[in-house]
Amino acid sequence: MSMVTDAIVLHAFDYLETSRILRLATRDGGVLSVIARGARRSTRRFGSAMDLFAEGSATIAYRPGRDLHPLESFDVRAGHATLGNDLDRFMSAAMLAELVMRTMSESDHGAAFLALAGALARLQGRVGEEARAEGLASAWMLVSSLGVAPTIESCARCHATLEVDADAWFSAAAGGAVCDHCHASARAGRLLPAAARRTLADWLAGVDTPVPAALELRAHVRLLREFVQRHLTDDAELRAFAAWAERFVGRP
Numbered sequence: 001m002s003m004v005t006d007a008i009v010l011h012a013f014d015y016l017e018t019s020r021i022l023r024l025a026t027r028d029g030g031v032l033s034v035i036a037r038g039a040r041r042s043t044r045r046f047g048s049a050m051d052l053f054a055e056g057s058a059t060i061a062y063r064p065g066r067d068l069h070p071l072e073s074f075d076v077r078a079g080h081a082t083l084g085n086d087l088d089r090f091m092s093a094a095m096l097a098e099l100v101m102r103t104m105s106e107s108d109h110g111a112a113f114l115a116l117a118g119a120l121a122r123l124q125g126r127v128g129e130e131a132r133a134e135g136l137a138s139a140w141m142l143v144s145s146l147g148v149a150p151t152i153e154s155c156a157r158c159h160a161t162l163e164v165d166a167d168a169w170f171s172a173a174a175g176g177a178v179c180d181h182c183h184a185s186a187r188a189g190r191l192l193p194a195a196a197r198r199t200l201a202d203w204l205a206g207v208d209t210p211v212p213a214a215l216e217l218r219a220h221v222r223l224l225r226e227f228v229q230r231h232l233t234d235d236a237e238l239r240a241f242a243a244w245a246e247r248f249v250g251r252p
């Protein structure tokens, strides 16, 4: 059966003489591996820019139960080639693509796809620290779209409402902010200052918020890494994530 769906290229490599194999984030079928036969010989069916992060409409000969599906055509709408013009921008995009590749399931109903598409569009105009910070904000938005957002307003363990605009404990293991009582009994978590807590809430909600200072950004990256490893990737190695996180270190 043929499936026509919006898609973004998460990973691409040449296969044999003439073909290309792609990992696609699709709006309707989660992450799918497809083979574009003859893609390197003819650009007629597949467009000229079927590279990393290209976004468009894919027609896939979807075969339930299979690991690899023939790609019938791919109409590129946004090539996103300029994502590669700035290293921080590229690394942010690669980190987000990796998160999607590892976490998006076939039953995802498009929310993660839309979060990724939005992030790639916003990254276009950003360079350096702004691009890194956009990656961070978009990663939390993506986590939220996957339905595993951390709790911020109430205790993740006992559900007690937490004081607004105050410092709070944050425990990746518990699934978000925890009250003093739960923090004392669990003996885990780190202090999330009020400002950082507010920023995190804005990122999760997809609300524009000022970019925090470098030191604060680094603490946010640690928080994201702990949360993602705990709730999304089972401690699997995240290479693009590690390379992106490395960019925050040692920079004023």
Ligand SMILES: [Zn+2]
Pocket (backbone or CB within 6 Å): 155, 156, 157, 158, 159, 160, 178, 179, 180, 181, 182, 183
């Ligand atoms: Zn509690």
